[in-house]
Amino acid sequence: MAVEPVLRMKGISKSYYGTKVLDSVNLSIMPGEVHGIVGENGAGKSTLMNILFGMNVIHSTGGFEGSIEIAGQPVQIKSPLQAMALGIGMVHQEFMLLPNYSVTENIKLNREVLKPNLASRIFGPRLQSLDYDKMYADARKALKRLNIDIDEYATIAGLPVGYMQFTEIARELDKEHLRILVFDEPTAVLAESEAAHLLEAIKEIAAAGIAVLFITHRLNEIMEVCDNITVLRDGRHVVTKASKDTNVIELAELMVGRSMEFAGRKQHYSHKGRPILEIKQLTVDMPGERVRGVDLTAYEGEILGIGGLAGQGKIGIANGIMGLFPAAGDVKVAGTPLPLNNPSASIAAGLAFVSEDRRGVGLLLNSSIEVNIASGAMFGKKEFIKTWGPFSQVDQAAVRENAQKLIGELDIRCTGPRQLVRQLSGGNQQKVCIARALTMNPKILLVSEPTRGIDVGAKQLVLDTLRRLNEELGMTIVVTSSELAELRSICSRIAIITDGRVAGILKPDDSDVNFGLLMAGQPISKGA
Amino acid sequence: MQSRPMTTSETMLQGRMASARSFLVRNMVTIMFLVLSAVGYKLSGMTPFLFLMDIVARLSRNAFLVLALIIPVMAGMGLNFSIVLGAMAAQAIVIFVTHWGFAGLPGILLSMALVTPLAAILGYLTGSLFNRTKGQEMIAGLILGYFAQGIYELVFLQLVGGIIPMDNSTIIMSSGVGVRTTIDLTNGLKYGLDWPGQYWGNDLLLRPTLPWAIIGMAVALAVGIVIYQLRVDKRQRLGSTQLVLAGIGLAWACWWSVQQIQARTQINWIRVPLLTWLVIAGACVGLHFFSRTKLGQDMRSVGQDRHVAAVAGIDVNRVRIAAIILSMVMAAWGHIIFLQNIGTFSTYGSHEQVGLYSAAALLIGGATVARATIGHALLGTLLFHTLFIVAPAAGRQLFGDAQIGEYFRVFVAYGIIGITLAMHAWKQILQRRSVDQ
Numbered sequence: 001m002a003v004e005p006v007l008r009m010k011g012i013s014k015s016y017y018g019t020k021v022l023d024s025v026n027l028s029i030m031p032g033e034v035h036g037i038v039g040e041n042g043a044g045k046s047t048l049m050n051i052l053f054g055m056n057v058i059h060s061t062g063g064f065e066g067s068i069e070i071a072g073q074p075v076q077i078k079s080p081l082q083a084m085a086l087g088i089g090m091v092h093q094e095f096m097l098l099p100n101y102s103v104t105e106n107i108k109l110n111r112e113v114l115k116p117n118l119a120s121r122i123f124g125p126r127l128q129s130l131d132y133d134k135m136y137a138d139a140r141k142a143l144k145r146l147n148i149d150i151d152e153y154a155t156i157a158g159l160p161v162g163y164m165q166f167t168e169i170a171r172e173l174d175k176e177h178l179r180i181l182v183f184d185e186p187t188a189v190l191a192e193s194e195a196a197h198l199l200e201a202i203k204e205i206a207a208a209g210i211a212v213l214f215i216t217h218r219l220n221e222i223m224e225v226c227d228n229i230t231v232l233r234d235g236r237h238v239v240t241k242a243s244k245d246t247n248v249i250e251l252a253e254l255m256v257g258r259s260m261e262f263a264g265r266k267q268h269y270s271h272k273g274r275p276i277l278e279i280k281q282l283t284v285d286m287p288g289e290r291v292r293g294v295d296l297t298a299y300e301g302e303i304l305g306i307g308g309l310a311g312q313g314k315i316g317i318a319n320g321i322m323g324l325f326p327a328a329g330d331v332k333v334a335g336t337p338l339p340l341n342n343p344s345a346s347i348a349a350g351l352a353f354v355s356e357d358r359r360g361v362g363l364l365l366n367s368s369i370e371v372n373i374a375s376g377a378m379f380g381k382k383e384f385i386k387t388w389g390p391f392s393q394v395d396q397a398a399v400r401e402n403a404q405k406l407i408g409e410l411d412i413r414c415t416g417p418r419q420l421v422r423q424l425s426g427g428n429q430q431k432v433c434i435a436r437a438l439t440m441n442p443k444i445l446l447v448s449e450p451t452r453g454i455d456v457g458a459k460q461l462v463l464d465t466l467r468r469l470n471e472e473l474g475m476t477i478v479v480t481s482s483e484l485a486e487l488r489s490i491c492s493r494i495a496i497i498t499d500g501r502v503a504g505i506l507k508p509d510d511s512d513v514n515f516g517l518l519m520a521g522q523p524i525s526k527g528a
Numbered sequence: 529m530q531s532r533p534m535t536t537s538e539t540m541l542q543g544r545m546a547s548a549r550s551f552l553v554r555n556m557v558t559i560m561f562l563v564l565s566a567v568g569y570k571l572s573g574m575t576p577f578l579f580l581m582d583i584v585a586r587l588s589r590n591a592f593l594v595l596a597l598i599i600p601v602m603a604g605m606g607l608n609f610s611i612v613l614g615a616m617a618a619q620a621i622v623i624f625v626t627h628w629g630f631a632g633l634p635g636i637l638l639s640m641a642l643v644t645p646l647a648a649i650l651g652y653l654t655g656s657l658f659n660r661t662k663g664q665e666m667i668a669g670l671i672l673g674y675f676a677q678g679i680y681e682l683v684f685l686q687l688v689g690g691i692i693p694m695d696n697s698t699i700i701m702s703s704g705v706g707v708r709t710t711i712d713l714t715n716g717l718k719y720g721l722d723w724p725g726q727y728w729g730n731d732l733l734l735r736p737t738l739p740w741a742i743i744g745m746a747v748a749l750a751v752g753i754v755i756y757q758l759r760v761d762k763r764q765r766l767g768s769t770q771l772v773l774a775g776i777g778l779a780w781a782c783w784w785s786v787q788q789i790q791a792r793t794q795i796n797w798i799r800v801p802l803l804t805w806l807v808i809a810g811a812c813v814g815l816h817f818f819s820r821t822k823l824g825q826d827m828r829s830v831g832q833d834r835h836v837a838a839v840a841g842i843d844v845n846r847v848r849i850a851a852i853i854l855s856m857v858m859a860a861w862g863h864i865i866f867l868q869n870i871g872t873f874s875t876y877g878s879h880e881q882v883g884l885y886s887a888a889a890l891l892i893g894g895a896t897v898a899r900a901t902i903g904h905a906l907l908g909t910l911l912f913h914t915l916f917i918v919a920p921a922a923g924r925q926l927f928g929d930a931q932i933g934e935y936f937r938v939f940v941a942y943g944i945i946g947i948t949l950a951m952h953a954w955k956q957i958l959q960r961r962s963v964d965q
């Protein structure tokens with residue numbers, strides 16, 4: 001029996017200000033199918049999905065060409081509201097949550113359960129009261145479908161990013177008549193265990209007959225859940241393959257358009273310098289990532305890795321040191337005690353931080369790439385500023401030069417340093433965040449999840465850049481990551497955090513068994 | 529290594545200290561004004577009788593206008609200085625209603641009914657303008673106020689009496705064209721709401737004495753709290769500390785009132801305009817109810833993030849226009865309440881300060897450009913007008929010149945708006961920077 005595709009996009013083209021970012025892309029997906037879309041940062045994945053969801057950015061920049069059919073019917077999708085009415089749901093690459101609302105209010109955003117009252121009978125339905133009891137019940141149901149234990153009464157602000165992500169997904173699931181669900185890099189902010197959880201949920205959603213479009217840079221995930229995979233490169237449709245007919249290496253090559261070398265990097269161990277960052281009994285009150293007494297020392301000139309499972313507290317360490325969450329304990333930078341709970345003191349002490357929560361936050365979206373890259377050093381350290389007696393002026397030439405250098409090093413895909421950050425793809429925005437931290441030329445660079453949301457090709461570039469900073473400038477780097485392979489490829493030592501404490505410190509070439517044991521909270525016999 | 533690990537409760541204690549500090553910082557303005565008012569009161573040497581009489585009048589006069597500012601803040605549009613337009617609409621209608629000879633409560637009700645469509649149209653236009661100047665609503669509202677002033681003057685100085693016929697020698701200037709600079713509402717709308725009994729010669733109806741009014745309010749509040757506790761979800765109920773504090777406050781107020789009644793003090797001469805206070809209370813209940821309706825929720829959603837709200841399918845522009853319409857209508861009603869209490873007004877000047885003074889009152893109550901509650905509005909009105917009352921007297925006592933207190937008061941009113949707006953901008957920069965890091 002010939003089932004009709006629930007969605008067919010034909011010959012989709014889109015230009016932004018004269019630059020073609022999508023060029024006659026075709027896509028078709030069956031009910032209950034999980035369809036992966038892969039491509040480098042800036043390949044046009046989010047743009048394609050924004051077209052499907054009728055986002056305003058598309059229509060305010062001249063619309064698009066091509067046609068869309070839902071269940072065989074040609075449709076014009078001019079607004080998100082229309083897309084929702086057609087049964088399309090989307091988990092956007094950047095968060096679409098209201099921070100002061102509870103989880104429930106976000107899940108039911110603009111779909112609140114209403115009950116009539118006297119005023120609404122007189123003045124119309126917009127004055128109906130919210131039925132909070134029913135809303136909480138619905139939210140609980142949607143969260144239950146995801147098998148996740150989030151308090152539906154909790155306020156979004158202050159929740160760990162993983163929880164925010166699941167809240168967004170629950171919101172989409174709660175929509176009735178959902179036929180197509182788009183995930184734009186849902187796992188980019190999730191730790192591995194959370195991501196695995198999400199993949200399970202995706203499979204169940206598809207089993208219920210909903211078509212799922214899944215965008216991610218983690219090719220293993222694509223291989224695991226997708227039935228078919230579409231590869232985009234520079235806005236063009238390269239190929240659509242059944243996932244059983246391909247493999248990760250082939251996908252990566254198709255994405256980048258050249259063959260990739262996946263040779264493991266050779267390890268290097270830097271000598272132990274003097275202790276530069278001494279952490280004693282650090283506790284951090286970060287919801288979902290509590291640190292309960294960490295002792296850890298980083299030596300000058302090394303790359304120290306911090307790994308561990310999600311929720312065990314590894315993310316909290318850097319956040320606590322930078323004063324972003326309430327912290328207590330003893331932290332010394334180069335022998336000088338660091339006042340805690342004071343972000344500017346941390347900056348002044350020569351620390352710079354690339355947060356794990358980077359999706360759009362902290363960037364001045366309406367400023368140029370070069371200004372963003374320089375902004376940290378400009379505000380924090382008064383660099384890039386020329387002074388003429390009492391007057392000061394931004395040193396444009398230096399700002400430009402620095403931006404150009406980093407754009408090359410990190411392969412930021414843009415039209416030039418003057419382009420607005422708002423116009424960059426999500427992954428390229430993240431590279432700008434990294435570039436900004438590097439520009440601050442810190443004594444110690446704290447990086448959390450450096451390669452999240454960054455495509456395979458650029459991943460290597462980011463890791464290489466970190467390594468080069470370390471080797472050439474002797475910068476001490478503390479990398480927090482949930483990808484063990486990544487830590488093992490660049491770090492000299494890796495601390496594994498379990499239950500808010502250091503379970504042990506391993507060398508990158510220690511056996512997988514030892515890593516596994518520490519993460520599971522088991523002691524290992526041989527001291528590291 | 530052997531040092532004792534920090535327990536969770538210690539981290540919590542630190543957190544609590546930090547939150548106590550941030551409570552002080554957040555409410556700095558309100559606390560400062562509490563102190564200023566208390567000191568000013570002491571210095572002024574006023575008797576409680578004089579002070580209370582004045583504050584009762586000023587509260588009933590101004591509270592409604594301040595409440596009119598809450599909804600636009602909810603919708604993320606900041607302080608709505610365009611309520612000056614609502615005040616002008618109210619004056620226009622009051623002039624005509626006075627000309628037609630309506631008086632008392634019927635006159636007030638007629639004015640409110642007539643001003644509603646006018647204010648709604650003005651609100652629609654203003655809201656449409658604000659939709660083109662998103663993010664600049666406050667400054668756009670101020671400018672709009674000056675612009676509207678021009679039109680208003682044109683109409684009432686040049687057209688009324690001329691093109692718009694109005695044959696009334698107490699309203700129209702002797703030249704036959706243009707409205708006089710002051711309009712007297714005595715024997716007209718004056719006290720129409722405050723004291724409706726005056727027209728049928730009943731002194732007591734709807735004019736309880738202050739102690740009895742306080743006892744009545746305390747009882748009403750107590751009943752209200754009980755109903756709230758029973759109806760609302762467990763998590764939103766008041767905590768036991770709050771309940772005990774409220775209980776003590778209410779009991780003390782009743783005890784004080786009973787004492788005044790028994791001792792037959794001067795305080796018993798103060799009359800409370802019950803109907804006006806009921807209208808204000810109704811507005812408070814209405815606002816609370818409104819914030820829990822679909823439209824209210826949409827406003828709060830739009831107020832937090834326009835982009836996210838739009839993606840969720842909320843018609844952002846429409847919601848913003850609705851917010852301004854509601855605010856404008858409330859402001860027009862509020863200004864009618866204001867005028868009937870004063871009893872005389874300056875045709876070309878009485879509306880001018882409405883926007884700034886209401887905004888100052890709201891801010892003094894602890895509101896910010898992004899968050900304002902009914903409590904902020906009421907507390908702010910109380911504190912702002914306390915200062916109004918005591919400043920001149922304190923100035924006379926201190927410097928032998930009431931004018932100095934007067935200057936101080938004006939300085940404070942404008943200063944506080946300037947400072948709050950600057951602090952708001954500063955906080956945004958700080959927040960952005962801390963996210964940066």
Ligand SMILES: Nc1ncnc2c1ncn2[C@@H]1O[C@H](COP(=O)(O)OP(=O)(O)OP(=O)(O)O)[C@@H](O)[C@H]1O
Pocket residue numbers: 016017021039040041042043044045046047048057093413414422423424425426427428453
């Ligand atoms: N609002 C915009 N204005 C101008 N150009 C834009 C805009 N949004 C995206 N672009 C450009 O369109 C191209 C495709 O971006 P898109 O966001 O679709 O990439 P992506 O495949 O989702 O990448 P990533 O993996 O980094 O999220 C990029 O070159 C980007 O610079």
Ligand SMILES: [Mg+2]
Pocket residue numbers: 045046047093184425426427
């Ligand atoms: Mg994208």
